Each structure stands twice: as C-alpha cells, then as structure tokens.
Amino acid sequence: MTTRGQDIASVIKKQIEEYGSSASMVNVGVVTEVGDAIANIHGLSGVQLTELLEFPGGVIGMAM
Numbered sequence: 780m781t782t783r784g785q786d787i788a789s790v791i792k793k794q795i796e797e798y799g800s801s802a803s804m805v806n807v808g809v810v811t812e813v814g815d816a817i818a819n820i821h822g823l824s825g826v827q828l829t830e831l832l833e834f835p836g837g838v839i840g841m842a843m
Contacts, residue, residue, distance in 0.1 A: 806823055806824075806825050806826070807822065808820040808826075809821050809822050810834075818834075818840065820832075828843070829841055829843075830842045
C-alpha cells in the first residue's frame with residue numbers, strides 16, 4: 780500500500796511541476812441602465828475619458 784501511495788504522490792507532484800498557468804487582469808463593470816444608445820456602467824474605476832470599451836458581442840463604446 781505504501782508503494783501505491785508513493786506512486787500517486789509522485790504523479791501529483793509531477794503534474795504540479797508541469798502545470799503552466801497564465802494570469803491576466805480584466806476590468807469588468809456592471810451595466811445598470813441602457814437607453815438611446817447610452818449605457819450607464821458601474822465598477823469601471825480604471826476607465827478614462829474617451830477610452831474605448833468592448834461590450835459582449837463585440838460592440839465597441841466610448842467612455843464619456
């Protein structure tokens with residue numbers, strides 16, 4: 780039983796060592812209101828004036 784446990788541990792250790800991950804930051808907000816081609820969005824604290832934003836479906840908008 781000890782050998783099997785060691786085998787399992789070595790397989791898990793190998794998988795952890797070979798695991799490759801990449802992290803990326805995404806600034807996500809919540810659309811609170813939409814009307815007359817204007818969307819009010821909450822939570823995009825890093826957005827600056829006239830910055831282009833991408834909405835779901837590939838729709839592009841501009842921060843005003």
